[in-house]
Amino acid sequence: MPATLRIDGLDDELDALTALPTTLRDQAAPLVRATADQAEATIRAAYPVVSGQLRDSLHQEVVETPAGIKVRLINDAPQAIWYEYGTVFRHTSLGYARGRMPAAKVFVPEVMRDRRALLDDLIPVVEAEGLKVRGQ
Amino acid sequence: MASDAGAVDAAVMAVLRADSALMARCPDGVFYGVARPGAAACVIVDRFDHVVHANLFSPAGDETFTYVVTAVLPDTDATAAREAALRIRTVLDGNETLTIAGYALQRPVREEQSLRWPEPNPGNIDQFVQHWGGHYSLDVSRLT
Numbered sequence: 091m092p093a094t095l096r097i098d099g100l101d102d103e104l105d106a107l108t109a110l111p112t113t114l115r116d117q118a119a120p121l122v123r124a125t126a127d128q129a130e131a132t133i134r135a136a137y138p139v140v141s142g143q144l145r146d147s148l149h150q151e152v153v154e155t156p157a158g159i160k161v162r163l164i165n166d167a168p169q170a171i172w173y174e175y176g177t178v179f180r181h182t183s184l185g186y187a188r189g190r191m192p193a194a195k196v197f198v199p200e201v202m203r204d205r206r207a208l209l210d211d212l213i214p215v216v217e218a219e220g221l222k223v224r225g226q
Numbered sequence: 227m228a229s230d231a232g233a234v235d236a237a238v239m240a241v242l243r244a245d246s247a248l249m250a251r252c253p254d255g256v257f258y259g260v261a262r263p264g265a266a267a268c269v270i271v272d273r274f275d276h277v278v279h280a281n282l283f284s285p286a287g288d289e290t291f292t293y294v295v296t297a298v299l300p301d302t303d304a305t306a307a308r309e310a311a312l313r314i315r316t317v318l319d320g321n322e323t324l325t326i327a328g329y330a331l332q333r334p335v336r337e338e339q340s341l342r343w344p345e346p347n348p349g350n351i352d353q354f355v356q357h358w359g360g361h362y363s364l365d366v367s368r369l370t
Contacts, residue, residue, distance in 0.1 A: 171343045172343075175272075175343070176272075178355050181347075183349070187263070188349055193259065195274055198275070198294075199274055202274070202275045
C-alpha cells in the first residue's frame with residue numbers, strides 16, 4: 091500500500107519567504123529616510139553660508155526597488171569636495187601665497203556616524219523577522 | 227602608557243613613507259592633514275573618523291580608524307596621480323602586517339571607497355592639482 095506524507099501550510103511559508111525582502115524594505119524605509127534626513131540636517135547646519143550654494147546644493151537621491159531602499163546624500167556644488175577635503179597651498183600668477191583651505195570634515199564623518207547608527211537600528215528589524223545578524 | 231590613537235596615524239604614514247615606489251612618485255613626502263609650504267608632489271593622510279566599540283569585557287574592545295589618503299600631484303594630466311593612488315592601494319588595501327605601537331591590527335586594512343578630484347586654482351590658471359586616493363579603514367584593538 092503506497093504511503094503519502096502531506097504537509098499543510100508550506101504555501102503560506104513560501105509566500106511569507108518570498109515577501110520577506112519587501113516586508114523588510116517597508117519596515118526599514120522609514121529608518122533609512124529618517125537617518126538620511128538627520129544627516130542632511132546636521133550637515134546643512136554645519137555648512138558656512140557665503141553665497142549659499144554649498145548649503146543649497148545638498149540633496150537626496152532615493153532609489154527604491156522591490157527588495158531594498160537606498161538614499162544617497164549628494165552635494166554637487168563644485169566647491170563641496172574642496173571644502174570637505176581641503177585644498178593645496180595656492181599662489182597667484184604673480185607668486186603671492188593665498189594659503190590653503192583645511193579639510194572641514196563635515197560631510198563624511200557625519201554620514202559615517204549616521205550610517206553606523208542606522209545599522210544598529212536595522213538589526214532589530216531583521217531579527218524580528220526571525221533572521222540572525224552576526225559579524226556586523 | 228595607555229594606547230595612543232596618534233600611533234595609528236604614525237603607522238599609516240610610516241608604511242607609506244617606506245614604499246620607495248610611492249615616494250618616487252610623490253618625492254616631497256607624506257604629510258598629515260596639510261603639506262608643508264612648497265611641497266608639490268606628496269601624499270596627504272587625514273583621519274576622518276575614529277570610533278571606539280565597547281564589548282562585554284572592555285569599554286574599548288576595538289576601534290575603527292578611517293583615513294583619507296590621497297596622492298597630490300601638480301598637473302593637468304592625472305596619469306601620475308592615478309599611478310600614485312594605485313601604489314597607495316597596493317601598500318594599504320589588504321595590509322595585514324601593519325605594526326602599530328600599543329595596538330594590534332584585527333583585520334587587514336581595507337579601502338572603503340576611491341576618491342579623485344581635480345583642483346584648479348581660480349587665482350592662477352597655471353596651477354592645477356590632481357588629488358587621487360581613497361578612504362582606508364583599520365580595525366584595531368588596544369594592547370595596553
